[in-house]
Amino acid sequence: MRSNKKLMRLAAVAVILGAVGALGISYQPGIQPIARPAATSFDRRQVADGARLTAIGDCIVCHTVEGGKPYAGGRSLPTPFGTLYTTNITPDEATGIGSWSFEAFRRAMGKGVSQDGRHLYPALPYEHFTHVSDTDLRAIYAFLMMREAVHAEAPANDLIPPLGFRPLLAGWKLLFLRQGPIVADASKSADWNRGAYLVEGLGHCGGCHTPRNLAGGEEVSRAYGGGFAEGWVAPPLNGRNPSKEPWTAQSLFVYLRTGMEARHSVAAGPMGPVVRDLAAVQEEDVRAIATYIASRMTGTTSAVTSSEPVDRREAAAAQFPEAAALFAGACAGCHDRGAPMMGQGRPALANVTSIQLGAPDNVAQAILSGVVSPLDRRTPYMPAFGASLTDQQIAGLVNYLRARFSDRPAWQDVATRITDIRKSGEGR
Amino acid sequence: MTIELKVNGRSVSVHADPATPLLYVLRDDLALNGAKYGCGLGQCGACTVHVDGRPVFSCVTPVAAIGGRSVRTIEGLGTLDKPGILQAAFEQEQAAQCGYCIAGMIMRAQALLERNADPSEAEIRAYMRTNLCRCGTHMRILRAVKRAAIMLKDARTETGAVQ
Numbered sequence: 018m019r020s021n022k023k024l025m026r027l028a029a030v031a032v033i034l035g036a037v038g039a040l041g042i043s044y045q046p047g048i049q050p051i052a053r054p055a056a057t058s059f060d061r062r063q064v065a066d067g068a069r070l071t072a073i074g075d076c077i078v079c080h081t082v083e084g085g086k087p088y089a090g091g092r093s094l095p096t097p098f099g100t101l102y103t104t105n106i107t108p109d110e111a112t113g114i115g116s117w118s119f120e121a122f123r124r125a126m127g128k129g130v131s132q133d134g135r136h137l138y139p140a141l142p143y144e145h146f147t148h149v150s151d152t153d154l155r156a157i158y159a160f161l162m163m164r165e166a167v168h169a170e171a172p173a174n175d176l177i178p179p180l181g182f183r184p185l186l187a188g189w190k191l192l193f194l195r196q197g198p199i200v201a202d203a204s205k206s207a208d209w210n211r212g213a214y215l216v217e218g219l220g221h222c223g224g225c226h227t228p229r230n231l232a233g234g235e236e237v238s239r240a241y242g243g244g245f246a247e248g249w250v251a252p253p254l255n256g257r258n259p260s261k262e263p264w265t266a267q268s269l270f271v272y273l274r275t276g277m278e279a280r281h282s283v284a285a286g287p288m289g290p291v292v293r294d295l296a297a298v299q300e301e302d303v304r305a306i307a308t309y310i311a312s313r314m315t316g317t318t319s320a321v322t323s324s325e326p327v328d329r330r331e332a333a334a335a336q337f338p339e340a341a342a343l344f345a346g347a348c349a350g351c352h353d354r355g356a357p358m359m360g361q362g363r364p365a366l367a368n369v370t371s372i373q374l375g376a377p378d379n380v381a382q383a384i385l386s387g388v389v390s391p392l393d394r395r396t397p398y399m400p401a402f403g404a405s406l407t408d409q410q411i412a413g414l415v416n417y418l419r420a421r422f423s424d425r426p427a428w429q430d431v432a433t434r435i436t437d438i439r440k441s442g443e444g445r
Numbered sequence: 446m447t448i449e450l451k452v453n454g455r456s457v458s459v460h461a462d463p464a465t466p467l468l469y470v471l472r473d474d475l476a477l478n479g480a481k482y483g484c485g486l487g488q489c490g491a492c493t494v495h496v497d498g499r500p501v502f503s504c505v506t507p508v509a510a511i512g513g514r515s516v517r518t519i520e521g522l523g524t525l526d527k528p529g530i531l532q533a534a535f536e537q538e539q540a541a542q543c544g545y546c547i548a549g550m551i552m553r554a555q556a557l558l559e560r561n562a563d564p565s566e567a568e569i570r571a572y573m574r575t576n577l578c579r580c581g582t583h584m585r586i587l588r589a590v591k592r593a594a595i596m597l598k599d600a601r602t603e604t605g606a607v608q
Binding site for chain 1: 462463464465466485486487488496499500501502505506507508509510512567575
């Protein structure tokens with residue numbers, strides 16, 4: 018008993034010491050506010066560079082609410098830990114970052130600490146942004162400081178306790194934040210190295226395409242193994258990518274630059290805004306990103322040996338006769354063999370990556386909500402079928418498509434997943 | 446096969462292949478010719494009707510998918526003598542030029558106003574995006590939808606005053 022009590026006391030002391038130590042590590046001083054920098058303090062070329070870099074970082078997507086002013090924040094980000102609201106990064110001094118010095122901006126991007134010393138949630142992907150060079154950070158800072166200042170306070174976050182207590186984030190950073198530049202690989206081309214810098218840093222592709230652990234950190238050992246984003250599957254960007262036609266630097270470039278690649282897919286869901294941004298940056302940077310991603314995708318062998326496209330129309334119809342009739346009435350006009358659309362270089366369903374993935378979400382999303390071109394009608398428009406077909410009917414179609422166009426195992430619990438997507442409002 | 450449908454509040458029975466587009470059944474079997482065949486690919490909206498109150502492209506909706514759900518077409522909104530509020534608003538704004546898209550436009554707008562009685566201009570534009578007009582009367586169509594929203598509000602106020 019006595020030794021037990023002693024142990025308890027020791028443990029309590031250890032916990033208190035640990036907490037004090039953690040608070041010590043977690044403490045970050047505020048950085049002196051400044052007057053909003055004058056427009057003349059920035060070089061025009063620097064601002065133009067910043068515009069392109071900000072596009073590669075996709076900053077506008079999270080930091081703009083639907084229908085709102087660019088970069089004024091307020092968009093809700095649902096996470097497994099509750100809902101976060103993005104902040105205003107326009108140069109408004111009261112509610113934005115107008116009073117932030119470059120030092121404060123650099124610390125936020127590289128260490129995830131706000132100007133006032135509060136820790137920022139890793140929804141801001143600083144574990145990637147920490148790799149961005151000072152020159153590029155200065156350009157992004159200049160670009161943001163030249164935006165229209167918008168007075169907009171972000172709504173308060175709504176997180177499960179105790180995650181509203183920000184000092185805890187210091188612990189998260191100890192585990193997942195690896196600071197420092199991306200080390201160049203001299204054995205690889207300049208193009209590849211540029212791609213690695215953009216993908217691992219500003220582009221933060223791993224934010225969606227790498228699976229996350231229970232603490233919300235990216236599982237580095239399974240880098241680019243595929244993840245989830247906003248109700249969509251972010252497909253693997255490593256050797257486990259299940260596309261029928263292997264991706265190459267060229268096909269990735271076409272996909273990222275135009276939003277469609279004839280032997281694979283159309284960019285949809287959260288990938289739409291990425292393509293919209295990449296259509297506006299320098300071509301060399303998109304080529305570099307494609308080169309680097311392509312090299313990661315050929316790293317290991319695919320889980321399936323046969324990669325020839327399949328189209329088992331009769332077998333699938335025998336297995337799912339009702340869905341086959343729905344397909345004939347709702348889908349065949351565009352997607353079946355010989356349909357006019359197929360003569361225009363559109364991806365055939367037998368090639369579409371979504372039908373080969375491990376989960377049915379992307380196929381279900383496309384049917385429920387349709388596919389709207391991120392580039393103002395330069396890629397195909399697919400109407401939504403969420404109002405005309407029931408969950409059971411869509412589930413039937415999804416199962417039929419898998420059986421007809423893939424040699425991978427059937428998906429499980431498709432109807433439940435569709436109901437969930439509809440309920441969550443992720444599909445409309 | 447024989448398919449039972451509920452259209453504009455009436456129960457009907459038609460003989461059709463299950464994959465037949467709802468649009469063909471409405472026009473060819475039920476003589477409800479308001480909904481139009483435009484592209485046949487769900488890209489233009491001329492065929493828009495409601496299924497359980499939600500707008501669908503009837504050209505890519507297989508008739509077998511309807512089941513027990515109720516279908517409403519423009520004929521269900523009103524008649525020549527007694528037009529519905531949206532029909533009256535479109536007429537007052539002279540929103541039709543050739544008129545081919547109008548039945549679809551009205552059904553789409555009807556679904557919008559049933560969900561949101563007082564939509565902003567941006568909301569109307571966003572919602573009506575799926576429906577195309579090749580004559581270019583979009584501005585009149587927008588005005589007609591806004592007028593219908595005002596007429597609805599007035600109708601509600603009057604009802605309120607009576608009560």
